[in-house]
Amino acid sequence: MxxxxxxxxxxxxxxxxxxxxxxxxxxxxxxxxxxxxxxxxxxxxxxxxxxxxxxxxxxxxxxxxxxxxxxxxxxxxxxxxxxxxxxxxxxxxxxxxxxxxxxxxxxxxxxxxxxxxxxxxxxxxxxxxxxxxxxxxxxxxxxxxxxxxxxxxxxxxxxxxxxxxxxxxxxxxxxxxxxxGGVRNKVILPISYEAPFDNGCCYTLKIRGLKGGHSGLDIIRQRANSNKLAGRVLADIIESCSIRLISLQGGSKTNAIPREMDVVFYGSMEEENQLKDIVARWQDIIANEYRAVDENAVVLLEKMDVKAEQVFDRETTEKAVQLLYLIPSGIRTMSQDIPGLVQSSTNLGVVITSKEQVEFHSAIRSSVGSLKEEIVKETKYIAKALGVEAVFQAGYPExxxxxxxxxxxxxxxxxxxxxxxxxxxxxxxxxxxxxxxxxxxxxxxxxxxxxxxxxxxxxxxxxxxxxxxxxxxxxxxxxxxxx
Missing domain, CATH: 3.40.630.10 (Zn peptidases)
Structure with a gap:
């Protein structure tokens, strides 16, 4: 034919x-x-x-x-x-x-x-x-x-x-x-550096094994976000251990749920066992929370055979962890008109470190304009409270x-x-x-x-x-x- x-x-x-x-x-x-x-x-x-x-x-x-x-x-x-x-x-x-x-x-x-x-x-x-x-x-x-x-x-x-x-x-x-509809968001954290303290070494915290997916179509699956997971683990670490961040690299596209995250940080060798215990505990937490949607999720701690020339100072380290923890990500509301439809969401898709700053990139979506603006405003207030800049661009209507x-x-x-x-x-x-x-x-x-x-x-x-x-x-x- x-x-x-x-x-x-x-x-x-x-x-x-x-x-x-x-x-x-x-x-x-x-x-x-x-x-x-x-x-x-x-x-x-x-x-x-x-x-x-x-x-x-x-x-x-x-x-x-x-x-x-x-x-x-x-x-x-x-x-x-x-x-x-x-x-x-x-x-x-x-x-x-x-x-x-x-x-x-x-x-x-x-x-x-x-x-x-x-x-x-x-x-x-x-x-x-x-x-x-x-x-x-x-x-x-x-x-x-x-x-x-x-x-x-x-x-x-x-x-x-x-x-x-x-x-x-x-x-x-x-x-x-x-x-x-949607809008892209970038939160910018300037980096202040200091010399590393004595008797320390470099570690890498790694998030691996996640499925990811499209930040709009797959957000309903409630899969793990590697950037947000790293924020949760780091928030636990800095409450117990003296660390300084060196770099954060997670995700590749704002419209994709990030699958991997690498956090390089400097820590005290005397606290190494404590670091291992925290990471092991978080492995159990993540395995339990995501057993049905990201069953292969892992959090790893690796000791690095490199020297740190400079590290983030204490304030930059704390703000970076706070931003990872506080920037909203995931489903926010479900539709009241169409069963099973995500109405509004946001995805912390990319975290990238340059010499001067750390950037946190998100994709915000909603089928109701006022709910999109609600997420925008929330992100603005988080940035303002921490004294950093939030930029919004590439908006399109719902x-x-x-x-x-x-x-x-x-x-x-x-x-x-x-x-x-x-x-x-x-x-x-x-x-x-x-x-x-x-x-x-x-x-x-x-x-x-x-x-x-x-x-x-x-x-x-x-x-x-x-x-x-x-x-x-x-x-x-x-x-x-x-x-």
């Missing part, structure tokens, strides 16, 4: 066409121009903005002229990953599609169904003359995969509709209705659950009528473009859904043909039902 032989032909033909156009994030000029040409060839109104976002308008069909305007939305860029033995230039080579049973794959590269299938659906709707629909705006953004950059640049005056259907979800039968969503109600009714089953209403504790649109456009009623995609962002990415077909039928019936 060839992709050109699969129904619905228009959807898969357009998917094939856009797969022939290189469209990695930041390299969208060609695909953006293709969409402009598509619209002009059909006499449709089109806007190409400075960020290369595309907006195409099509009037409502007969009987739908006065229906509420609907926006079909997705992004044109794709993640470019390939296997080591695959020869492929994402700047110029087309994606080579192949069919295996019910699935479409690419040959050794990412498929780009995330989010090329949204573009294909939208073009098929715009191209059709026999599909009833309200006035349509198709909004296709750029650089979604590298930080929602295109969505940030969309101008509110370019958008008329107030019902938005985002086609960037990846599980058929699940309707996404909320996402978290998409808060709308208990009165008409498009959700209509979507559920249509889905149940077609399938005989109720869809699953879901929310994610991570950011999507709908969060930006909820802030950018007043009173926008939104929902997100899509066909079954698997292993996205990897060369194993594949898309279910049957699911694409099912969602095509659903999308057409949904547009027909919006009057």
């Amino acid at each position: 060839h992709i050109k032989d699969i129904e619905p032909k228009k959807v898969f033909d357009f998917f094939q066409e856009i797969s022939n156009i290189p469209r990695g994030s930041g390299n969208e000029k060609a695909i953006s121009d293709y969409l402009v040409a598509f619209a002009k060839e059909r006499g449709l109104e089109v806007i190409q903005d400075e960020a290369l976002n595309i907006i195409i308008r099509k009037p409502g069909t007969k009987g739908y002229e006065e229906a509420p305007g609907v926006i079909l939305q997705g992004h044109m860029d794709m993640v470019c990953e390939k296997n080591n033995d695959t020869i492929h230039d994402f700047e110029k080579d087309p994606i080579k599609l192949k069919i295996e049973g019910d699935y479409i794959y690419a040959e050794g590269t990412t498929l780009g169904a995330d989010n090329g299938i949204a573009v294909a659906y939208s073009l098929a709707i715009l191209d059709a003359e026999d599909i009833p629909h309200p006035p349509l705006e198709v909004l296709i953004t750029t650089e979604e995969e590298t930080g929602l950059i295109g969505a940030m640049a969309v101008k509110p005056e370019h958008i008329k509709g107030r019902i938005l259907i985002n086609l960037d979800s990846e599980e058929e039968g699940k309707f996404l209705v909320s996402c978290a 998409w808060q659950y709308n208990s009165e969503s008409k498009i959700r109600n209509i979507s559920c009714e249509v889905y149940e009528r077609l399938t005989g089953e109720k869809p699953e209403i879901v929310a994610i504790h991570a950011g999507v473009e709908c969060g930006l649109f909820s802030e950018k456009f007043d009173n926008m009623d939104m929902i997100s859904f899509g066909p079954n995609l698997y292993d996205v962002h990897t060369p194993e990415e594949h898309m279910s043909i049957t699911s694409v077909q099912n969602l095509w039928v659903f999308l057409k019936e949904l547009l027909k039902a919006i009057q």
Whole structure:
């Protein structure tokens, strides 16, 4: 079977066409121009903005002229990953599609169904003359995969509709209705040094064996955070032993739950047995607390065969431990609307030491703006109390659950009528473009859904043909039902 032989032909033909156009994030000029040409060839109104976002308008069909305007939305860029033995230039080579049973794959590269299938659906709707629909705006953004950059640049005056259907979800039968907003935080502790005291040596406290995970999607699993564990152990040590810190290095990304932490410190050799006893006790505590979610967690103490030229002074040492202990991390609140959904959280993802300072980096998330600000304020007050600086940056808005969503109600009714089953209403504790649109456009009623995609962002990415077909039928019936 060839992709050109699969129904619905228009959807898969357009998917094939856009797969022939290189469209990695930041390299969208060609695909953006293709969409402009598509619209002009059909006499449709089109806007190409400075960020290369595309907006195409099509009037409502007969009987739908006065229906509420609907926006079909997705992004044109794709993640470019390939296997080591695959020869492929994402700047110029087309994606080579192949069919295996019910699935479409690419040959050794990412498929780009995330989010090329949204573009294909939208073009098929715009191209059709026999599909009833309200006035349509198709909004296709750029650089979604590298930080929602295109969505940030969309101008509110370019958008008329107030019902938005985002086609960037990846599980058929699940309707996404909320996402978290977030902000990045950095607490900065300047280092004051002193000479090491006599009769001491260097030690390394190590946290190992943790599973980690995505700080938004996996925070619900309540896995251990290596940076916070180190803070707990160190807080116990400094109450009993005379130590001075030398460096703290934990985690690699703020949006990942840290798996490892190394704390190098200087301690008295006379207190070595006491240090060992404290670490051994904490090994038992950690093994008990995390036996169900991080069963391989270990805390280790290693003596180092090096000399310390200088160490943190007492005040810097104490403040570093206090910050590790006090900076909030983990689940803060759960949703009252959607069972099992984390509503707000924060993750102390990275602790890094340079010559001048120690930096504590956190990712703060919430689907309710006021709760995000609550965590921000708490962190500010902790920093202020300890006399250090807190910096907040890279904020993005949440998409808060709308208990009165008409498009959700209509979507559920249509889905149940077609399938005989109720869809699953879901929310994610991570950011999507709908969060930006909820802030950018007043009173926008939104929902997100899509066909079954698997292993996205990897060369194993594949898309279910049957699911694409099912969602095509659903999308057409949904547009027909919006009057």
